[in-house]
Amino acid sequence: MSIKLKTAKAIKDKDDLIVLLSDGEPDGDLLTNEAERHYFQRKLKSKKELIAINQYQRWVFLVAPITEDSPEYTVEAYRKQGASLYKRLKQEEVKKVKISGGQASQVLALAEGLLLAAYTFSSYRKELKEVVASGLKEVSIVHPEISSRDVQELGNIVAGTCLARDLINEPVISLNANQLSKAFKKAGKESGFKVEVFDKPRIKSLKMGGLLGVNAGSEDPPTFNILEYKSDNPVNAQPYVIVGKGVTYDTGGLSLKPSTSMDTMKSDMGGSAAVIGTMVAVAKNKLPIHLIGLVPATDNRPGGNAIVPGDVITISDGTTVEVLNTDAEGRLILADALAFAKKYKPALVIDLATLTGAAAVAIGKEGMVMMGSASEEYKNQLRQAGEETYERLVEFPLWKEYRSYLKSDIADLKNIGGRMAGAITAGMFLKHFTDYEWMHLDIAGVAFLDSPDGYRGKNGTGAGVRLLYHFFKKLAQ
Structure with a gap:
């Protein structure tokens, strides 16, 4: 700022x-x-x-x-x-x-x-x-x-939001997965949190088939990023975990997007930007919590040995997935991250992703789609933070019937559920990889705007940073 x-x-x-x-x-x-x-x-x-x-x-x-x-x-x-x-x-x-x-x-x-x-x-x-x-x-x-503390807190929240905007607006030619990881390390050093980056060999050793599968068509290697902030006396014995989709550019892979839908796809890492912005605000303001951020990062290209519709990949938890549309790639890399989050025995996991056009069509740029298995207490607290920051949330159901939409003839799951209930079936896919209290935020409608909208401006908005900061601040009180 x-x-x-x-x-x-x-x-x-x-x-x-x-x-x-x-x-x-x-x-x-x-x-x-x-x-x-x-x-x-x-x-x-x-x-x-x-x-x-x-x-x-x-x-x-x-x-x-x-x-x-x-x-x-x-x-x-x-x-x-x-x-x-x-x-x-x-x-x-x-x-x-x-x-x-x-x-x-x-x-x-x-x-x-x-x-x-x-x-x-x-x-x-x-x-x-x-x-x-x-x-x-x-x-x-x-x-x-x-007080000066109030003003400093606000300045740090704005700084985190603006960093998220910068990363979203940066073209992929200068912000591939490796460069995104370098930005994380720089922010961690400046703000006071740790950053560990897994390279491609480490990702292979962890058998993260979702991240490796999406990356197969790219010349640039993927990264898996672990960001960790822990205050001296955190209120939470088990960490809170935030997970961000880090697709630095999405062509759709071999299920290629039309050109008119591709020119803003540098913003497909808006979820990862929200994670780093939140980490910066939380760390700079020294909230008394233990917070971990996970970001699987890659671009999605149709080159090389890119996965094709009909391929079957294996997520790190052993789940096999029939890939019927390579443009439904975000859920594949998030699956590995959500499975990885289990190792922390988290109190709560929240993922953020520009995941589906269906969410944007449903509620436009006025809010985010929320769904998940977390308690009503967590949901209500998150909704209240959304009202206070005006990053509002609309909950969609995860009824068990939607699970059948993802049934595959040859694998444990397929990665798309059809035209109906697209945002929900994407959420249901992610739910499969969780065994903890979990919320999914689809920010496709709010992460990147094609025209100015007051203080949100045009292009990258940094959506999610202010919401999550206020949510965690309330949990810390």
């Missing part, structure tokens, strides 16, 4: 300022003359949510009170207002700004939206690098109920 976020104790006369109003009236002498007061009242009566006043030596942006149908909607509205404010700050070439007024939760939400809206992937465009270099540099929060 290129913008410095901090607290401040006071506001000076020349400070550019954002003020959240509590009752529709600014405090004290903020408005310096009758003309400004008249202008403010006129804009407020016309239902303007953001009122900008140019006081020549500074800008004052007044945010009118926002009240929605629920606390979660209200907080989200402040995040969106933060995104709108960033555009205005950029337009007015503001370098430093202070935020004050309002409730603590509203101020932090507005700052979060502003910082996330400021994200730019500028690695390959000179003019974007210049925009970032000349843009907003510092955001200071002046509020009696917001």
Whole structure:
């Protein structure tokens, strides 16, 4: 994150300022003359949510009170207002700004939206690098109920989300499986967690047939990544495990995608990006938990000895799988990771994957599809974290009848269940490899956007990082 976020104790006369109003009236002498007061009242009566006043030596942006149908909607509205404010700050070439007024939760939400809206992937465009270099540099929060620890926590969550976005947006030509593993190691060293990387010979020794099968058509070897953060006194005796699909590019393999569906497939590692972003936020904020991240990583290509429809592969737990569609590859590499997770005797496993178009069609970009065998307590806690972060979850059922959709004539399972209930049969496939409390999050609709959407922006969103951080924070309390 290129913008410095901090607290401040006071506001000076020349400070550019954002003020959240509590009752529709600014405090004290903020408005310096009758003309400004008249202008403010006129804009407020016309239902303007953001009122900008140019006081020549500074800008004052007044945010009118926002009240929605629920606390979660209200907080989200402040995040969106933060995104709108960033555009205005950029337009007015503001370098430093202070935020004050309002409730603590509203101020932090507005700052979060502003910082996330400021994200730019500028690695390959000179003019974007210049925009970032000349843009907003510092955001200071002046509020009696917001501590430097609160601000640091928010900054670390945003940093984890932005790292996830960077990795999603990076083209596969510079981010194959090995390079993704190097990014994990770098983040671990900077944030305070361990990273172990299994190379192809080690993966072969573990008989990870799903990962090796998907990788068979690629010239680049796969990796299997183990990320581990453990605080000095974790609240959980058994680790929590998060698993991310790390398909760095998905052509569909020999079940080749149409070209119009392939140009965004660098984002098919969005689940792994969510894992690394969460690990960064958790480690930097020193949550008192034991957390393990597992990422099987490869691209899915149609070259070399690529698996073909009709092949049978063997997952590391001995399950045989008839591969009827090589574009249903994510579940194959996740199967090895979920089987590997058993060795930790985990308290809970959550996997994240851009797994099915069916999930995206079902609920669009407004949320994630959730399913799994975890307790209702875990499910409710995860749903609540989704509401609080506005990374919302919709649960799909895993009724036993769906198991028959995956019946194969020649193997233990087949990797697709047909046209009906596509997201659910993918989840049912994954369930086979679990014997612990487990949740599956299909993030296909939210991980990568083809048009801007407020603070989520365009392209990689980092979906899942904020959700999981808040979920684990609640478990740690």
